[in-house]
Amino acid sequence: MKNIGILTSGGDSPGMNSAINGILNVAYLNNFVVYGIYNGYKGLFENNIKKIFNNNLFNFNNLGGTYLGSSRFEKFKKKTIRLKAINNLKKNNINSLIIIGGNGSYIGSKYLVQEGISCINLPGTIDNDVVCTDYSIGYFTALETIVESIDRIRDTAFSHQSIFIIEVMGRKCGDLTIASAIAGKCEFLIIPGIKFNIDNLINEIKNKISKGINNAIIIITENICNIKKFSEYIKKKINKEIRTIILGHVQRGGKPISYDRILGYRMGTYAINLLIKGHKNVCVGIKNNKFIYNDILKLI
Numbered sequence: 001m002k003n004i005g006i007l008t009s010g011g012d013s014p015g016m017n018s019a020i021n022g023i024l025n026v027a028y029l030n031n032f033v034v035y036g037i038y039n040g041y042k043g044l045f046e047n048n049i050k051k052i053f054n055n056n057l058f059n060f061n062n063l064g065g066t067y068l069g070s071s072r073f074e075k076f077k078k079k080t081i082r083l084k085a086i087n088n089l090k091k092n093n094i095n096s097l098i099i100i101g102g103n104g105s106y107i108g109s110k111y112l113v114q115e116g117i118s119c120i121n122l123p124g125t126i127d128n129d130v131v132c133t134d135y136s137i138g139y140f141t142a143l144e145t146i147v148e149s150i151d152r153i154r155d156t157a158f159s160h161q162s163i164f165i166i167e168v169m170g171r172k173c174g175d176l177t178i179a180s181a182i183a184g185k186c187e188f189l190i191i192p193g194i195k196f197n198i199d200n201l202i203n204e205i206k207n208k209i210s211k212g213i214n215n216a217i218i219i220i221t222e223n224i225c226n227i228k229k230f231s232e233y234i235k236k237k238i239n240k241e242i243r244t245i246i247l248g249h250v251q252r253g254g255k256p257i258s259y260d261r262i263l264g265y266r267m268g269t270y271a272i273n274l275l276i277k278g279h280k281n282v283c284v285g286i287k288n289n290k291f292i293y294n295d296i297l298k299l300i
Contacts, residue, residue: 002031002032002033002095003032003033003035003092003093003094003095003096004027004032004033004034004035004094004095004096004097004098004272004275005034005035005036005037005044005049005089005092005094005096005097005098006020006023006024006034006035006036006037006052006068006097006098006100007037007040007041007043007044007068007097007098007099007100007101008020008040008066008068008069008070008099008100008101008124009040009041009070009071009072009073009099009100009101009104009105009108010040010070010072010101010102010103010104010105010124010125011070011101011102011125011126011127011252012064012065012066012070012138012252012253013124013125013126013136013137013138013139013141013142013252013260014064014065014126014137014138014141014142014252014253014254014255014256014257014260015124015137015138015141015256015260015261015263015264016065016066016067016100016124016137016138016264017060017061017062017063017064017065017066017067017256017264018061018137018256018260018261018262018263018264018265018268019100019122019124019137019264019265019267019268019271020060020066020067020068020100020268021060021061021264021265021268022264022265022266022267022268022269022271022272023098023268023269023271023272024052024054024268025269026268026269026272026273026276027272028054030272030276032272033051034051034052035049035050035051035052035092035094036049036050036051036052036067036068037049037068037097038050038068038069039068039069039070039071040069040070040071040072040073040101040105041071041073041076041085041105041108042071042073042076043069043071044085044088044089045073045075045076045081045084045085045088047088047091049088049092049094061261061265062255062256062261063255064141064252064253064254064255064256065253066100070101072104076108076111077111082111082112082115083115085112086112086115086116086117089117095118096117096118096119096120096275096280097109097112097117097118097119097120098119098120098121098122098268098271098272098275099119099120099121099122100121100122100124100137101121101122101123101124101125102123102124102125102127102129102130102136103125103129103130105121105124106121106130106131106283106296106299106300107300109121109296109300110296110297110300113281113296113297114297118280118281119280119281119296120271120274120275120279120280120281120282120283120284120293121282121283121284121296122137122264122267122268122271122284123135123136123137123267123283123284123285124136124137124138124264125137125138125139126138126139126141126142126169126176126251126252127139127169127170127171127173127175127176128170128173128175128176129170129171129172129173129175130283130285131283131299131300132283132285132287132292132294132299133283133284133285133286133287133292134285134286134287134288135263135286137260137263137264137267138252138256138260139175139176139260140257140259140260140263141254141255141256141257141259141260142169142176142251142252143176143179143180143183144257145247145250145251145253145254146168146176146180146184146247146251147180147183147184149166149245149247149250150166150180150183150184150186150217150219151184153166153217153245154184154215154217157215157216157217158215160215160241161214161215161241162215162240162241162242162243163205163215163216163217163218163234163240163241163242163243164216164217164218164242164243164244164245165217165218165219165220165227165230165231165234165242165243165244165245166186166217166218166219166220166244166245166247167219167220167221167222167227167244167245167246167247168180168219168220168221168222168247168251169221169222169247169248169251169252170192170221170222171222171223172192172193172223173192173221174189174191174192174193174194174221176221176251177189177190177191177219177220177221178191180219181219184217184219186216186217186218186219187208187216187217187218188201188204188205188216188217188218188219189218189219189220190218190219190220190221190224191220191221191224192221192223192224198230198233198234199237201218201234202234202237202238205234205238206238209238209240222246227244227246228244230244231243231244263286266291267284267286267291270284270291271284274293279293281295281296281297282294282295282296283295283296283299283300
């Protein structure tokens with residue numbers, strides 16, 4: 001149990017480095033040997049594994065992204081690939097893994113657990129779509145970035161009496177869209193799981209225009225529709241300038257705000273303390289401001 005590995009996987013999220021820092025601080029106090037697995041499950045397969053020494057993370061707590069690197073590695077679904085990865089863990093005498101990432105990372109850890117590897121998962125994704133946690137590491141920083149963008153776009157929308165359609169991340173989860181719509185006071189929002197009628201939306205826009213409100217922001221979660229075609233259809237119906245913006249990967253980057261630094265650090269220390277107490281194969285979460293854990297195999 002004294003040799004552990006840390007792995008970050010999938011889309012990077014601000015606060016991952018804080019979580020790594022939290023894990024390391026407690027690990028070193030308890031005489032663990034810590035290995036960094038670089039570039040996610042791909043690095044595990046390629047044996048890109050190195051010891052992390054006490055002074056390795058002196059200045060990374062306030063940086064976005066992940067010090068350990070990340071990747072999306074679809075080949076990990078193949079058992080032959082996983083067996084080679086597991087063999088690499090055994091070569092390095094790594095007994096347990098702490099994995100920080102989103103749903104894909106959780107599925108990867110489930111495969112490892114089923115094949116006898118001890119894992120603890122932390123939710124690291126801006127999408128906030130991980131089960132059994134109110135918030136994931138990086139969500140609030142991404143939200144802040146989106147709201148800042150909305151505020152800037154609002155200035156131009158007002159000045160030019162125009163309508164903007166803004167697409168935000170979230171995969172199949174509308175949390176970022178809903179929260180940023182409220183904080184940015186967007187006139188319309190479109191989220192997964194709730195059907196919308198484009199003609200009803202157009203009627204609402206016309207109604208606002210008739211009342212002298214000549215600018216608006218429509219915010220929509222990614223993967224719902226092609227917003228370029230969506231905007232062209234609306235433009236034909238209302239004969240008004242429509243602009244589209246896909247915020248894209250700018251939402252993932254940047255220094256984590258205080259909340260994500262604290263959340264990441266606390267989740268990291270909670271995870272390593274669970275390991276010290278003998279817990280394994282669990283997902284860490286926060287519910288009603290209290291840290292919790294659940295069995296990976298029962299959740300994923």
